[in-house]
Amino acid sequence: ADVYKIGGIFSVTGRASFLGDPEKKTMEMMVEQINAAGGIDGHMLEAVIYDSEGDPAKAVSAVNKLIHKDQVIAIIGPSTTPTTLAIVNFTKRAKVPLISCAAGIKITTPVDPWVFKTAQSDLLAVAAVYQQMKTAGIKKIGILTVSNAYGESGKKQLLSQAEEFGIQVILNESFGAKDTDTTPQLAKIKAAGPDAIVCWGTNPGPAVVAKNAKQLKIDIPLYQSHGVGSPKFIELAQDAANGNILPTGKILVTSLLDDSDPQKKVLEDYQKAYENKYSGNVSGFGGYAFDAVNLLAGALKGSGGDKEKIRDNLEATKNYVGATGEFNFTTQDHNGLSPAAFVMVEIQNGTWTLLK
Amino acid sequence: MQEIVQYLFSGITTGAVYAVIAVGLSMLYSSTELINFAHGEFVMIGALAMVTLWVRLGLPLPVAVAGAVAAGCMLGLVFERFAIRTARNPEPITLIIITVGAGIFLKGAAMIVWGKDPFSMPSFSSHESIEIFGAALLPQSIWIVTAALVLAGGIHLFLKKTITGKAMVACAVNKKAAWLSGIPSEKMGVLAFGISAGCGAVAGIFIAPITMSSYDMGTILGLKGFCAAMIGGLGSLWGAFAGGLLLGILESLGAGLISSGLKDAIAFVLLLLILYIRPGGLFAAKEAKRF
Amino acid sequence: MTDKNKYLWIEYLIFACAVSTFGLVTENTYYLQIMTFIGINTLLGLGLNMLMGYTGQVSLGHAAFYGIGAYTTAILSGTYGLNPWLALVCAVAAAVLIAFVVGLPTLRLSGYYLAMGTLGFGMIINIVIREWDNVTGGASGFVGIPVLEAGSIVFMSGASYYFLVWGIVLAAMIICRRLLASRTGRALRAIHDGENAAVAIGINTHLLKLEIFMFSAALGAVAGFLYAHFVLFISPESFGFMFSIKIVTMVVIGGMASVWGALLGAAVLTLLPEVLHGFAEYEMIIFGLILMLVMIFMPQGLTQGIMDMIRTARRAKA
Amino acid sequence: MLKIKNLRCCYGNIAVVHTVSLSVRQGELISIIGANGAGKSTLLAAVCGLLKNWSGEIEFKGHALKGMSAPAIVRQGISMVPEGRQIFSPLSVMDNLKMGAYTRFRREGKIRVAQDLDRVVQMFPILKERSAQLAGTLSGGEQQMLAIGRALMAHPTLLVLDEPSMGLAPKIVEMIFSTIQDLSQSGVTILLVEQNARAALKISDRGYVLETGKMVLQGSADELLVDDDVKRAYLGKDYGDFLDERNQ
Amino acid sequence: MILSQQTLGIRAEQILEAQDLTKMFGGVKAQDKISFAIEKGIVCGLIGPNGAGKTTLFNMITGIYRPDAGKVVFNGKDIRKMPVHRLVKAGVARTFQHVELFSSMTLLENIMVGMHVRTKAGFWAAVTRIPAMKKEERQSRRRAEELLEFTDLAADAHKMAGDLPAGRQKTAQIARALASEPLLLLLDEPAAGLNPVETHALGKLIQKIKQSGITMMLVEHDMSLVMGISDKVVVLDQGKKLAEGTPRQIQRNEAVMSAYLGNG
Ligand SMILES: Nc1ncnc2c1ncn2[C@@H]1O[C@H](COP(=O)(O)OP(=O)(O)OP(=O)(O)O)[C@@H](O)[C@H]1O
Ligand SMILES: Nc1ncnc2c1ncn2[C@@H]1O[C@H](COP(=O)(O)OP(=O)(O)OP(=O)(O)O)[C@@H](O)[C@H]1O
Ligand SMILES: [Mg+2]
Numbered sequence A: 001a002d003v004y005k006i007g008g009i010f011s012v013t014g015r016a017s018f019l020g021d022p023e024k025k026t027m028e029m030m031v032e033q034i035n036a037a038g039g040i041d042g043h044m045l046e047a048v049i050y051d052s053e054g055d056p057a058k059a060v061s062a063v064n065k066l067i068h069k070d071q072v073i074a075i076i077g078p079s080t081t082p083t084t085l086a087i088v089n090f091t092k093r094a095k096v097p098l099i100s101c102a103a104g105i106k107i108t109t110p111v112d113p114w115v116f117k118t119a120q121s122d123l124l125a126v127a128a129v130y131q132q133m134k135t136a137g138i139k140k141i142g143i144l145t146v147s148n149a150y151g152e153s154g155k156k157q158l159l160s161q162a163e164e165f166g167i168q169v170i171l172n173e174s175f176g177a178k179d180t181d182t183t184p185q186l187a188k189i190k191a192a193g194p195d196a197i198v199c200w201g202t203n204p205g206p207a208v209v210a211k212n213a214k215q216l217k218i219d220i221p222l223y224q225s226h227g228v229g230s231p232k233f234i235e236l237a238q239d240a241a242n243g244n245i246l247p248t249g250k251i252l253v254t255s256l257l258d259d260s261d262p263q264k265k266v267l268e269d270y271q272k273a274y275e276n277k278y279s280g281n282v283s284g285f286g287g288y289a290f291d292a293v294n295l296l297a298g299a300l301k302g303s304g305g306d307k308e309k310i311r312d313n314l315e316a317t318k319n320y321v322g323a324t325g326e327f328n329f330t331t332q333d334h335n336g337l338s339p340a341a342f343v344m345v346e347i348q349n350g351t352w353t354l355l356k
Numbered sequence B: 001m002q003e004i005v006q007y008l009f010s011g012i013t014t015g016a017v018y019a020v021i022a023v024g025l026s027m028l029y030s031s032t033e034l035i036n037f038a039h040g041e042f043v044m045i046g047a048l049a050m051v052t053l054w055v056r057l058g059l060p061l062p063v064a065v066a067g068a069v070a071a072g073c074m075l076g077l078v079f080e081r082f083a084i085r086t087a088r089n090p091e092p093i094t095l096i097i098i099t100v101g102a103g104i105f106l107k108g109a110a111m112i113v114w115g116k117d118p119f120s121m122p123s124f125s126s127h128e129s130i131e132i133f134g135a136a137l138l139p140q141s142i143w144i145v146t147a148a149l150v151l152a153g154g155i156h157l158f159l160k161k162t163i164t165g166k167a168m169v170a171c172a173v174n175k176k177a178a179w180l181s182g183i184p185s186e187k188m189g190v191l192a193f194g195i196s197a198g199c200g201a202v203a204g205i206f207i208a209p210i211t212m213s214s215y216d217m218g219t220i221l222g223l224k225g226f227c228a229a230m231i232g233g234l235g236s237l238w239g240a241f242a243g244g245l246l247l248g249i250l251e252s253l254g255a256g257l258i259s260s261g262l263k264d265a266i267a268f269v270l271l272l273l274i275l276y277i278r279p280g281g282l283f284a285a286k287e288a289k290r291f
Numbered sequence C: 001m002t003d004k005n006k007y008l009w010i011e012y013l014i015f016a017c018a019v020s021t022f023g024l025v026t027e028n029t030y031y032l033q034i035m036t037f038i039g040i041n042t043l044l045g046l047g048l049n050m051l052m053g054y055t056g057q058v059s060l061g062h063a064a065f066y067g068i069g070a071y072t073t074a075i076l077s078g079t080y081g082l083n084p085w086l087a088l089v090c091a092v093a094a095a096v097l098i099a100f101v102v103g104l105p106t107l108r109l110s111g112y113y114l115a116m117g118t119l120g121f122g123m124i125i126n127i128v129i130r131e132w133d134n135v136t137g138g139a140s141g142f143v144g145i146p147v148l149e150a151g152s153i154v155f156m157s158g159a160s161y162y163f164l165v166w167g168i169v170l171a172a173m174i175i176c177r178r179l180l181a182s183r184t185g186r187a188l189r190a191i192h193d194g195e196n197a198a199v200a201i202g203i204n205t206h207l208l209k210l211e212i213f214m215f216s217a218a219l220g221a222v223a224g225f226l227y228a229h230f231v232l233f234i235s236p237e238s239f240g241f242m243f244s245i246k247i248v249t250m251v252v253i254g255g256m257a258s259v260w261g262a263l264l265g266a267a268v269l270t271l272l273p274e275v276l277h278g279f280a281e282y283e284m285i286i287f288g289l290i291l292m293l294v295m296i297f298m299p300q301g302l303t304q305g306i307m308d309m310i311r312t313a314r315r316a317k318a
Numbered sequence D: 001m002l003k004i005k006n007l008r009c010c011y012g013n014i015a016v017v018h019t020v021s022l023s024v025r026q027g028e029l030i031s032i033i034g035a036n037g038a039g040k041s042t043l044l045a046a047v048c049g050l051l052k053n054w055s056g057e058i059e060f061k062g063h064a065l066k067g068m069s070a071p072a073i074v075r076q077g078i079s080m081v082p083e084g085r086q087i088f089s090p091l092s093v094m095d096n097l098k099m100g101a102y103t104r105f106r107r108e109g110k111i112r113v114a115q116d117l118d119r120v121v122q123m124f125p126i127l128k129e130r131s132a133q134l135a136g137t138l139s140g141g142e143q144q145m146l147a148i149g150r151a152l153m154a155h156p157t158l159l160v161l162d163e164p165s166m167g168l169a170p171k172i173v174e175m176i177f178s179t180i181q182d183l184s185q186s187g188v189t190i191l192l193v194e195q196n197a198r199a200a201l202k203i204s205d206r207g208y209v210l211e212t213g214k215m216v217l218q219g220s221a222d223e224l225l226v227d228d229d230v231k232r233a234y235l236g237k238d239y240g241d242f243l244d245e246r247n248q
Numbered sequence E: 001m002i003l004s005q006q007t008l009g010i011r012a013e014q015i016l017e018a019q020d021l022t023k024m025f026g027g028v029k030a031q032d033k034i035s036f037a038i039e040k041g042i043v044c045g046l047i048g049p050n051g052a053g054k055t056t057l058f059n060m061i062t063g064i065y066r067p068d069a070g071k072v073v074f075n076g077k078d079i080r081k082m083p084v085h086r087l088v089k090a091g092v093a094r095t096f097q098h099v100e101l102f103s104s105m106t107l108l109e110n111i112m113v114g115m116h117v118r119t120k121a122g123f124w125a126a127v128t129r130i131p132a133m134k135k136e137e138r139q140s141r142r143r144a145e146e147l148l149e150f151t152d153l154a155a156d157a158h159k160m161a162g163d164l165p166a167g168r169q170k171t172a173q174i175a176r177a178l179a180s181e182p183l184l185l186l187l188d189e190p191a192a193g194l195n196p197v198e199t200h201a202l203g204k205l206i207q208k209i210k211q212s213g214i215t216m217m218l219v220e221h222d223m224s225l226v227m228g229i230s231d232k233v234v235v236l237d238q239g240k241k242l243a244e245g246t247p248r249q250i251q252r253n254e255a256v257m258s259a260y261l262g263n264g
C-alpha cells in the first residue's frame, strides 16, 4: 500500500521554538513508532515537516507547499495562534484537515469543520487559575501579560472571566517578550495593592517577572500561566520561582498523579520514549503534537486516505485519553477538552507540588 | 514618589545596558564610519560564553569574564578579516547588509551551539537588592552602570587623546589620505572591530545576570543600542552613554506612568522629537564639510 | 538613459510574455503562490528602491507602509464591509498621508539618522497596530478579510491572483521607469550623488524627497493590500522591523538603482527560505552566509554581479 | 632613486598611462607637466600605491614597489601631497599634521615630531592660528597648505607633489615654490606635477612632458623652457592678453 | 546662443548689492561689514589671500550661509531669507571651488539636472508622458547638447562626470551652472588646476558668457586671468574689503600688492 503523507508546521526556530521544537521531535518520534508497529491499515506514514519560525508569512508558504507540492492528506500544527490563523484559510479551501497545536481560542470558535486543535484553550487555563484563587479567597488581582498573541489572548480571558469568579482586576499591564526588566510594571501593580498578581507569558519573560517581583519584595502570591510549564522556568527563575502557582497539563507532574488517573500511563510511556530518543526533558508542549498525531492516526484508520473521511473520523473521536487530557470532539467542539485537563501546581524548593 | 524612584532605577539599569551596547556601536562608527547590525549578536555571544565559562565550567569570575571578552574580540577579528575586508570596493549600505548577514549567521551558529532554550546566571555580587527611598536597586545595576561609564570614558580618551585612536578616526574619514600618511588602515580596521566586538561582549557579560540569555537575545538589544547611539549623536561616546540612559529612562517612565503596552512607542516618539530638534543627536559632531 | 528608453517597451513585452507563459503553463498552485509572493515583494522593493537606490535615503521602516496598506483594507473591507477596491484607494491615501506627515520632519535627517528616524516610525506603527486591538485584532491578528472580486472573477489563490499581482507589478515598473527617465528622476539621482550640490543648483530637495517617500509609501500600501486579500489574515509580526530589514536586503541584494534589481532581490529573498527548508537547523547559518557572500563578492548586487560574470565569461571564451 | 619602466595604468579596462618610463636620481627635483587628463595624477597614484591596477616596473631605492600597500610605501620614505582636498575633515588642523608623522612617533619619539611640527607651522603661520579648527572648515587654500604641511611631517626622502600651488594666492605660491627649492637643496628628492609649468620648470633640474598617457618629451628644465612645442602647449601666452582683446 | 532668456528682463541697474555683510565662525570673523555693488553685465573679479573670505561671500550670496548682519539685494530684491532653490530660479548660479558634480551621472545628465529650475514636468507628467513633457524633455536635451558644444565638452557628453579629469570637471561645472539660465554667475576659482593654455581658453569662455549678458563674479588666484578679464576688481583681506576698482587701479594699489601679490 502507498504511504500516507501527513504534514507538520511548527515554530522550530524563532521566538516560539520552545513550542515548536518538542512538537516537531514528538511528531517525528510518533511517526517512527507507528511505522515500526506496521503503520495504519498497512500504510506507512510519512511526515513532511516545515519550520514556520513563528512567522505567519512563512507558515502560509509552508502550508501551500504541503498542500500543493507534497499533497499531504492532513496537517498538524502550527504551534502559535497567529500562524494557525494565517493558514486556516488555505487548509479550509483545500479541504485538508488541520489539527493545530496552538492555544488561541479563536482557532476553534467559531467551529470550522476542517479545523481541530489539541492544546488546551486559555479559556480553561484561566478558569483553573480563577477557581484556585476563589478557594484561596483572593478578590483583587493585578495582571501582567506579555505583549504578543499569547499574552493578549490570556488577557482577554482574564478580564472576561473575572466577574464570574467574583474577582476584580484592578490593574492590567504588559511587558515585551524580550524585555530585560519589568520592575516599572511590578512597582505600579504593587502600589495598587492587589491580593495577587497573575503573569501571563512564555519563557523567558515570566522568569524575569518572578525575579523582579522578588527583588521588589512583593510578598503576595504570583500566578503564572501554563505557558511556563516546563522545568526550564524553575531553572531560569531560580529561587524566585518558589511560591509561584500555575495551571499545567498533567505531564509536568506525572509522578505525583494518582495511579487511578487514566492519563498517568499514557504520560509515562510518552515521557520514557521521548527521553530515550532525545536528550532533554519532555515538556507539556510536545504533548500537543503527541495527541495530534494519535488523534490523526485514529482518524486515519479505515479512511483509505480520503480527507473527508479523516475529518469525519476526527470529529467522531470520543474518550481518547492523551497527554493533554481526555478528548471528546463534537460538531460544536473541536478542542474537546474539559477543565480536568488542568491541574494547579505550586513550585516549592525548586520542584512542582500538586495543589488541591 | 517611591514608584517614581523605582521607575528611575529601573530605567537607569536598562538604560545602562543600552548604553554599553551603544558605546560599542559608536566606537566602531568613529573608527570605520560603519554601523554594525550584528553588534547585538556579539552581546549575545558575550552572555552565552559567560554561561559556558562561568556557570557550566565553573571558572573563577575574572577568568570567565576575560575568556568571554576574548571570545567576543576574536569573533570580531575574524568577522573583520573575512567579511569586511574581503568586500570589494564596499559602499556603506553594502557593508551594512554584510553585517546583517553576519548577525543572522551568528544567531544561527549560537542556536546550534547553545540550543534554543534561554539560560540564567547568578549576579556577580551579593543577591540582596539595596533599598533607597523605599525603591529597590540591584547590585548588578551598579555593575552595569560602572561598566558603561568606564567603557565610554576609556574609549573616549583613547580616540581623542592617543595617536592610535586618532589614526583610527583618520582611517574612517579618508582612507586614501590615511594611506598616504602611512597609517595601516587594515590594522586599524582590525583593531576597531576587535575593540567594538569586545565592548559588545562586555555588555553581554554584565547584563546576563539580570536578564535571560539566549541565542536570539541580541537582535532587539542591538536595535535599542543603535537607537541610543543615534540619539546621543554618532561618534560621540558620551552621547552613546547619555542616549542609552535616556532611552532606558523614557521606556521605564513610559511604562510606569502612561502605559506599559505603549512604552516602546512612547520612547520612540520622544526620541524622534529629539532628533527633529537636534538632527545630529544630543552630542552632535560639528559639521566639518563646506563648499 | 534616454536613448535606451525608446526600446524599453520591448523589454516590458518580453517580461510580460514570460510572466504570462509561466502563469498559463504552471498548474501547481504552490509555484503560482510563491510567484505571487515574489510579485508582492517586488512592489515593496520597487518602492524602497526609488527612495534608497536612486535617491540615497535609507529607510528602515518601510514595512510600516506595507502594514498600513494591509490593515486599512482589512479594517475597511473586513469590519466595515467597504468594497475592497475602494478600500485600496483609501489604503493608498492613508499611506501617502502618513508618509507626508512623517516625512515632513523625518526627511530633514540624513544618513544613519534618517535610518533611525524611519526605524522608530516603523516601530511606532507596529506597536500601534498591536495595541489597538479592538480595531486591528491586536497581536493575535485580524481575521475576516474578504476575498477580492472583480465582476465575475474571484481572486482566490492560484492563477487569477497571480495575474492580478504581476499585472500591477508591471504597471509599477513602467511607472518607476518613466519617473526615473524624467526631470524628477534626474533630480533624485542628483540628490543621491550630492545633496548639498543638489540644493545649490536649485533643487528643492526636501520637497522632492518627500514626494518620493510618499510614492514609495503608496507602492508599499498596494503591496500590503495585495498581501491582505491573498492570505486573508494579517498580524503585526508580518510588518515589523525584521521585515523592513528584509525589504532593504532585497533591494541591496538585487542591486540598488535598478528596477530589475528589485525584482531579482525579491525573488531571491522569497525563494531562498523555500530552498533552505531542507537544511532545518542550519537554515539560518546558510542564509546569513549567502547574504554575506553575495555582498562581499557582488557589492553592486546580483543584477550587476551576474552581468559582470557573463561579461568575464564571454571574454574568457573570446 | 626612483625608476619607472614601461608603466601602464588602467581604470577598469581603459589604459590611461601607456609605457611610461622615467627616473629620478637622488636629490633631484623633477617636474612632470602635461595637459588636463594626461595621466599625471594617475602616474603618481601608481607610485604611491593608491592605484593597484598597473603593470611595468616601479623601483624605489632598488626595491620593487609592485604589490606593496600604500602605507608600506610611505614607510619606505615616499610621501605625497595628493590632488584635491585629501585631508581629515573632522580632525583638527593640529591632529592632521600629527597624522602626517604617524609612522615616526614610534620610531623617533615625540620630541623629534614636535620639532618638525614647529618647523611646519612656522612655514604656514595660518595653520598655527587655526590649529584647533576642524580641517574640513578651512578655506580651500588653507587646506592645500595643510596637505603640504602634513606631507612634510613624514620627513620623506622622496616627496611627491600633485599640483601643490592649486588654489593658493600668488604670494603663497611663491613661498611654496621657494620652499620646494629649499627642500630640494637640503637633499630631499622631489617629484613635482604642476600646471604652472613655467614656475615649476624654473626651479627644476629636469622635466618630463606627458601627453594623453605617453611621455612625449624629456630634458633638462632649461631646454624645456625654451622648447617651442612646450611653450605653445603649456606655457601659454603672457599676462594682459585679455586686456588687449577687450580694448580692441 | 542665448544663454539666459532672463537677461533681457533685468530691472535694476546694479544687479547685486551687498551691504555691511558680516559672518562669524566661532571666534573668526570671516566677513566684516563687506559692502559693494555690481553693475549688470560686467565681470567682477574677487581676489584676496587664502582665507580672506571669498568663498564665504559666495556662500552668502547663494543662500547657503545666512549672514549674521547686513543684507544682499539681488536684482532689486532682498534675498536674505530666500531658500536656495528660489534664489537659483531668480537667477543666481555658481560653481564650486572643489568640484561638486554628480559623479555617477553622465555629463549630459549633469547639465540637464542643471535645468531643473527652468523646467516644469512633475510626477504625473512623467508617469503619463504627456506630449508637453516629452517636448520639454527634448528641448532640455537639445539645450544641454548646445551648452556642451558651447563649453567645448561635447566629446565627453556620455562619460560619467566623476571619471573626467579635474580640469574638464571645472568647465563642466560652468556648463551646469549656465543650464539654470542665470543672471548672475559666481565662479569660484575656475582656473585652479588648469595650465596656462587651458586657462586662456577658459578666459575666452568667460568672455563669451559675458557677451550674452550674464553678469559674473570671479574668484581666482591667477592674476593674468583676473586682471585680463575683469571690468572691476574687489579685494578682500581677512574678512574686510581692502580695495575696489578697475584692474589697473588695483594693480597699482600698494596695500593689495603687499597683502596679496607679493613682490613677483
Ligand atoms: N576613477 C577613474 N575612472 C576612470 N577613468 C579615470 C578615473 N580617474 C581618472 N580617469 C581618467 O584618466 C585620465 C587621466 O587622469 P588624471 O587624473 O591622471 O589626469 P591629470 O593629468 O592628473 O589631469 P589634471 O591636470 O586634470 O589633474 C583621464 O582621461 C581621466 O578621465
Ligand atoms: N564653516 C566654517 N567654520 C569655521 N571656519 C570657517 C568656516 N567656513 C570658513 N571658515 C573660515 O573663514 C575663513 C574664510 O574662508 P573662505 O573659504 O571664505 O576663504 P577664501 O577666501 O575662499 O580662501 P581660499 O582662497 O583659500 O579659498 C577661513 O579662514 C576659514 O577657515
Ligand atoms: Mg591631476
Ligand SMILES: [Mg+2]
Pocket (backbone or CB within 6 Å): D139, D140, D141, E054, E055, E056, E097
Ligand atoms: Mg575659497
